[in-house]
Amino acid sequence: MGDGWKDKIIFGDCQKMTELEDNSIHLVVTSPPYFNAPFDYPGLFESYDRFLMLIRNMARGLHRVIDEGRIAALVVDDTLINGEKYPVVADVTKVFMEEGFKYREKIIWVKPEGYIRIGRRSGGLLQHPNSICIFCYSDCPPIYISS
Numbered sequence: 001m002g003d004g005w006k007d008k009i010i011f012g013d014c015q016k017m018t019e020l021e022d023n024s025i026h027l028v029v030t031s032p033p034y035f036n037a038p039f040d041y042p043g044l045f046e047s048y049d050r051f052l053m054l055i056r057n058m059a060r061g062l063h064r065v066i067d068e069g070r071i072a073a074l075v076v077d078d079t080l081i082n083g084e085k086y087p088v089v090a091d092v093t094k095v096f097m098e099e100g101f102k103y104r105e106k107i108i109w110v111k112p113e114g115y116i117r118i119g120r121r122s123g124g125l126l127q128h129p130n131s132i133c134i135f136c137y138s139d140c141p142p143i144y145i146s147s
């Protein structure tokens with residue numbers, strides 16, 4: 001970090017991101033709300049389509065703010081609600097590609113034992129392991145993932 005570096009926390013809506021300039025971001029790592037996941041977000045979205053609309057608005061905004069060749073990594077996974085399984089990973093991937101990103105990689109995040117044991121959240125119980133999908137703006141360099 002150079003002398004001029006300043007951290008900045010912005011409380012805003014990921015569907016707009018008006019605070020951020022075009023092509024100004026070099027890396028995005030984000031965990032969007034899981035669609036109506038039990039414990040964490042029950043009833044947050046009125047429908048699955050509304051959830052996908054948030055993802056689309058976010059993808060469109062990210063495509064504007066991310067710089068050429070840079071990466072967005074999303075922690076997402078399919079969600080089971082009242083016996084119905086929602087194909088979140090496939091749908092989020094499709095939306096990101098429709099909004100101009102290239103689908104680059106999917107990695108599986110195997111959470112540590114302690115986290116799974118103490119986690120009452122759906123993130124700990126239902127979404128283990130968890131997918132992390134990596135998208136890039138046009139061509140990006142190869143991605144190396146250490147084990």
Ligand SMILES: C[S@@+](CC[C@H](N)C(=O)[O-])C[C@H]1O[C@@H](n2cnc3c(N)ncnc32)[C@H](O)[C@@H]1O
Binds near residue numbers: 012032034
């Ligand atoms: C799965 S959590 C991830 C939280 C945190 N990043 C982490 O990794 O622990 C999703 C977060 O998105 C926030 N959120 C929901 N709707 C949002 C929106 N429209 N814009 C920005 N954040 C939102 C929720 O409040 C929640 O904190």
